[in-house]
Each structure stands twice: as structure tokens, then as C-alpha cells.
Amino acid sequence: MENRYRNDFPKLHQEGYVYLDSAATSLKPQSVIDAVTHYNQHLSANVHRGVYFESYEATRLYEESRQIIAEFIGSQIEEIVYTRGATGALNFVATAYGLPTLQEGDEIIVSELEHHSQLLPWQAVCAKTKAKLIYLPLNAQGRITVDGFKQVLSSKTKIVALTYVSNVFGFLTPVEEIIKLAHQVNAVVVLDAAQAIQHVTIDVKKLDVDFLAFSGHKMLGPTGIGVLYGKKQLLSRLEPIEYGGDMNDAVGKYTSEWKDIPHRFEAGTMPIAEVIGLGEAVKYLKHVGLDQIEHDTTRLYRYTVQQLKKIDGIQIYNEFSDAGIIAFNLIGVHPHDAASFYAEQQVCLRAGHHCAQLVIQWLGIEACLRASMYFYNTFHDCDQFIKTTKEAVSFFKSVGF
Amino acid sequence: MSQLENLYREVIMEHYKNPRNKGLVNDPSYTTIHIKNPSCGDDITVQSKLVGNYIDDCRQDGHGCSICCSSASVLTETMIGKTKEQAQLIATNYLKMVKNQPFDETIDLEEASVYTGIRQFPARVKCASIAWMAFLDTLKKEE
Incomplete structure (x- = not known):
């Protein structure tokens, strides 16, 4: 039986090539490649700056991608922050949210299924704040279960940092119930959705998740771009961790003011072509x-x-x-x-x-x-x-x- | 199955199954270096003992793929009895060979010369290298 999507992926035109490493990175459809090339070849202008056509058009596409991504996960536009990838997004949450809020004795629930990008930032935060990492017990199969989660959840729990889908086992975490339980003790839930976004329909409002991170390149998009979703009221409270061009409103000699979310977290020139490519990747995912x-x-x-x-x-x-x-x-x-x-x-x-x-x-x-x-x-x-x-x-x- | 088969059929499998000089000693006259290859989990420790200017003993332990473990075994057999200078020359040349860089073909790499086949498998060069890098580091640490 013919696979009707196969032709859209140029890498699959290679005779005899059997690609079974999509959990590492997905292949890119022609439409994504074209979108990236279109920017580089025909626009190649910076965003939020120039008044000439190319800059305006690049800005329009850059922000249109944000809207496409927001619609895809059911968030508001300003709740989508562009990052270097899921790794960048999770490090941002650990540094901008975890570091200033955690205190000695606070607990962060993680699991042994975590990718290093959802584990090491929290380890580093724990070393600085004296908060503690608590591992929930996996079941015999290696799954995160609600029962296992209940065993470690307590009033000391401040953050729950879990994978949505394990990158080794492919097991889906029962996130709906875990989020509800976590919120009962006022803990903030950070989900690593790098292996979920390309498989599972995610509605961040229905889930009521606080932070959610994913990478573009595992969902048919380019490398070097990822997304952090954060609830508006949480993101608004956070200080930027990078300062520079484009993220400021007014600059004074000794103090300055930042733009609103999400732009205050996107200092310097972002990977514009990749952002545009990611928007196109989401369109493709929706099309299939x-x-x-x-x-x-x-x-x-x-x-x-x-x-x-x-x-x-x-x-x-x-x-x-x-x-x-x-x-x-x-x-x-x-x-x-x-x-x-x-x-x-x-x-x-x-x-x-x-x-x-x-x-x-x-x-x-x-x-x-x-x-x-x-x-x-x-x-x-x-x-x-x-x-x-x-x-x-x-x-x-x-x-x- | 040509290239891979050639690679395994020669010395590699023999050393993988029957590793030489395996197991570390707790002896301060040995210099010990531990190297890990974090991308695949290879984990090798090499010890060398210099008496005068000669490598009196060389030992290895650890775990990893067949290329990694066998090359550690071949290393120890190659090095025991060599002068420090000979040992350095052989190890440096070996590392150049597996990395597909120009090397001095007049230097006898003995059994280790079979790892020339690694050049066909660039992703495995690190496997063939780490024990030898650890060995060179033991000599450096000695100084």
C-alpha cells in the first residue's frame, strides 16, 4: 500500500533508506524546507525593526507562526515563547521560575523517565536552593502512574517536572490527573512534551498545565527552534534571563524597561527562518x-x-x-x-x-x-x-x- | 556484510571474548586513567606501570562494545615491554590511523593494525580510541 505522505519528504526519495529514528529528530517535509528557504532567499531581513517590505513580511510570518502554534495547543498567542528547543525552554523555566521561588525543604517531583533536559536543570536548581528532587516510583512496566505520583505528592511539593511521553519507552504519562492533584497542593506542573507534541492532541487550557516545552525538529520542523508555553499569569511574573536587543521598551543609563510577554524573553535576533519553518510544520501536522x-x-x-x-x-x-x-x-x-x-x-x-x-x-x-x-x-x-x-x-x- | 564482517572476524572477536590483562590492581606504582564515552556508555580504565623507561605492565577494565573492549585488550598486549617513547609513538600513530589521518606506516602497530578497518566506520572511531587515549594519558600523568 502506498503511503500518500511519503513523497512530501525529500529524504525518503533516497533508495533503500529506512529511517527509524524519528524520536531523535523527524524528517522535514518539502513545505517546511521551502518556508525556511523562502525567508533566507527572498526576505533575509530582521524582525520588529525595519520598515521596508522585507522586514515587515518577515515580522508578519514570525508572528503568524506564533499564532499557528498557539492555536495548535489551545493557548493565547502571548503565552508562546520561542526558545532554542525543549532544552532551552526547560532550562528557562528552571532558571526564571524555579531558582527565585524555591526554598530549602521544597520538593520537586521528577521521574527516572526524564530526558536529561528535564532533569539536569532541576538538579542544578536544587544544588543552589537546597530544594529536593523526589523521584516518583515507576510501575513494573516502567510507567508513571497516578498511584505512584500520589505516593510522593505532599504539601512540600512546589514543582512537578515530568515527561509527557518517555523518549525511551514511548509511554504516555497520565497528565490530566497528575495536574489536578498537583494543583490541589498549589504545585506548578512543567511538562516536557518533546515526544508528545507530534503524537498527541494537546490542549493546554483543558489540561490546565502551567508550563509545557517542545522542540520544533521532532515535529517536522527545523532544528534550533522550540517553544515554551507558559500560563500568562506565570510568565508575566518572570524576569528575563537574557537581556539585549528587541526585548526592551525603554533603555536608560542605569535602569531599563522590558517589553510585555512573550517578547521580553526573546532577546537578540531569534532563528527567524526556523520559526517560520515551525509554523509551516504545524500546518503540515494539521493537514495530516x-x-x-x-x-x-x-x-x-x-x-x-x-x-x-x-x-x-x-x-x-x-x-x-x-x-x-x-x-x-x-x-x-x-x-x-x-x-x-x-x-x-x-x-x-x-x-x-x-x-x-x-x-x-x-x-x-x-x-x-x-x-x-x-x-x-x-x-x-x-x-x-x-x-x-x-x-x-x-x-x-x-x-x- | 563485507566490511563489518572483516572487521570482526580478525583479532577483534578473539580479544573481545578473551580479554588480556583485564582487571585493575590496587598498587600505587601504577598510573590509572578512566575514560567514558558518554554517547554510548563505553567506560574504560587503563593502568600502566613504568619501571625505568619500560612499560612493565599495562592493565585494563571496563565495559562497552566489542570494538572498545577488544582495542583495550590489544593495547595492553602491544604496550607491555615497550619503552616509553616506543609506546607513545605506537599509540599516537594508532590514533591517527583510526581517525583516517596521515600516519607513519613504517611503525609496526602489531596486532593493532587490524583496526585500520575502523576507518570505514567513522561513527565507531571513538570506540576504538578511548583505551588508547587513556593509555597516553597515563604516560602524561607519570611525567
Whole structure:
């Protein structure tokens, strides 16, 4: 069966290329590439500054992207702050919100599923404020559960910093209930949605989430651009962490005034082409539809896991992923050895600890392989992956592993 | 399966399965360096013991992929008995070879020469390098 979206992705025109690393970064459709090129080729002007056509047009597209993104997650326009990526967004929350508000004895709830970008900023904040990191217990499968969350939630909890979808297991966090419970003790909830935004329909108002971060490049957009959503009343209270051009209203010799949110947090020249590309990526996601994306990805995932389970010598760590991610190993073969075998067959997957060393420690392994699929993959891709896996198992056996 | 097969078939698998000089000693006459490759979790410690100007012993321990672990094993066998200068020359040349940089082909890399195949796998160069870098660091630390 033909995949009707495949043609939109130039990288997939490469003969024999099997891309199963979408959890690391997604491929970019032609419309996104064109939008980035359009800015660089035809506009190439700074935003919020010039009065000539090109600058006006660049500003219009830059702010139009904000509106497109706001609509996509159900927020107000001024609640969308452009950042370098989810990492930049989460570091911003830790520094601009966590650092000035936390005190000794306060607690931050995290989990062992966190990507380093949602863990290390909080560790750093804890070292400075003497607040404490509290790990909620994962269930036997490795999921965040409401029960586990309840076990650690207390009146000391000030911040809940969790992943929306795990980047190793692809497990969906029950965020609705967790947010409700957290708000009962007046804790602020910060969600890392880097692996969720491209799979799950997110409505920040319905969720009532306080901060939510995601990266452009995992949702068909360019690298170097991400988004922080923050509730207006929270963002308005925060001091900028970067000062410079464009973020100020009036500059005096000794004191100055800042623009309103979100612009006060976007100092200097931002990645304008990438912002415009991200707006285009959201348009593309809406054109396909997240429901359709989930339907197609899940079908591929289920098929692949069923086939993979039939192969002797494979260990799967997350049989019931919610986001098309398979974490696995060839038994007795270090994932880096295995990944070179896949690479020779142009089957692209990830080996290592996936910037989530605590998950790997939780599993009690050194590292693992991760195959992640998206709606532009085909059953043919999955079959190639399975075929290569079978060959890998027998190859490593034959050379003596 | 050509290139990968060649790479594994030679010395690499033999050393991976039967690592030489594995296990560290708690002895102050040894210099110890620990290196991690954070991208894949390779974690290797190398010890060297100089007596006079000679490498009297070289030991290794750690975990990682076959390229990483075998190259640590090959390293120890190559280095024991060499003078410090010979050892430095061999290690520097080896590192140039795996990185696909010009190197002095007249220097005998002994068994380590099989890692020339790594050049076909640029993503694995680091795996083949870290034990050897750690070894050079032990000599530097000695000074």
C-alpha cells in the first residue's frame, strides 16, 4: 500500500533508506524546507525593526507562526515563547521560575523517565536552593502512574517536572490527573512534551498545565527552534534571563524597561527562518491530522513488535509503547555493535542511553537500541528492519558473540 | 556484510571474548586513567606501570562494545615491554590511523593494525580510541 505522505519528504526519495529514528529528530517535509528557504532567499531581513517590505513580511510570518502554534495547543498567542528547543525552554523555566521561588525543604517531583533536559536543570536548581528532587516510583512496566505520583505528592511539593511521553519507552504519562492533584497542593506542573507534541492532541487550557516545552525538529520542523508555553499569569511574573536587543521598551543609563510577554524573553535576533519553518510544520501536522498520524504510527508499531517478538535472541523493553518507539537489544550484543550492522543496511536507528541515563539504569542495562517510527514510514520499512534484525542476530552469532 | 564482517572476524572477536590483562590492581606504582564515552556508555580504565623507561605492565577494565573492549585488550598486549617513547609513538600513530589521518606506516602497530578497518566506520572511531587515549594519558600523568 502506498503511503500518500511519503513523497512530501525529500529524504525518503533516497533508495533503500529506512529511517527509524524519528524520536531523535523527524524528517522535514518539502513545505517546511521551502518556508525556511523562502525567508533566507527572498526576505533575509530582521524582525520588529525595519520598515521596508522585507522586514515587515518577515515580522508578519514570525508572528503568524506564533499564532499557528498557539492555536495548535489551545493557548493565547502571548503565552508562546520561542526558545532554542525543549532544552532551552526547560532550562528557562528552571532558571526564571524555579531558582527565585524555591526554598530549602521544597520538593520537586521528577521521574527516572526524564530526558536529561528535564532533569539536569532541576538538579542544578536544587544544588543552589537546597530544594529536593523526589523521584516518583515507576510501575513494573516502567510507567508513571497516578498511584505512584500520589505516593510522593505532599504539601512540600512546589514543582512537578515530568515527561509527557518517555523518549525511551514511548509511554504516555497520565497528565490530566497528575495536574489536578498537583494543583490541589498549589504545585506548578512543567511538562516536557518533546515526544508528545507530534503524537498527541494537546490542549493546554483543558489540561490546565502551567508550563509545557517542545522542540520544533521532532515535529517536522527545523532544528534550533522550540517553544515554551507558559500560563500568562506565570510568565508575566518572570524576569528575563537574557537581556539585549528587541526585548526592551525603554533603555536608560542605569535602569531599563522590558517589553510585555512573550517578547521580553526573546532577546537578540531569534532563528527567524526556523520559526517560520515551525509554523509551516504545524500546518503540515494539521493537514495530516494527529489522529491519522497516531492511527498510522500505531499500526506500524504493533506490526513491527509482533514480528520482532518472533525472533529468537531479541529482548524488547517496552512492548506497549504509546508513541511508536521500540526499545530493545540483541541479547549478548552491545547496541553499538548492533547499530553498525543496521547502518550498513541503511537502517537508521539509535543506540546508546538516549540522553536518559536514569531509564537505562532503571532497566539495569548498559545501553539499548531504539527504533522509532512515524506516519511517513511504511510496512516495507518495518519489514526491512525485521529482515535486518534477523540477519544481525545470525551475523553476530556467526562471528562469535 | 563485507566490511563489518572483516572487521570482526580478525583479532577483534578473539580479544573481545578473551580479554588480556583485564582487571585493575590496587598498587600505587601504577598510573590509572578512566575514560567514558558518554554517547554510548563505553567506560574504560587503563593502568600502566613504568619501571625505568619500560612499560612493565599495562592493565585494563571496563565495559562497552566489542570494538572498545577488544582495542583495550590489544593495547595492553602491544604496550607491555615497550619503552616509553616506543609506546607513545605506537599509540599516537594508532590514533591517527583510526581517525583516517596521515600516519607513519613504517611503525609496526602489531596486532593493532587490524583496526585500520575502523576507518570505514567513522561513527565507531571513538570506540576504538578511548583505551588508547587513556593509555597516553597515563604516560602524561607519570611525567
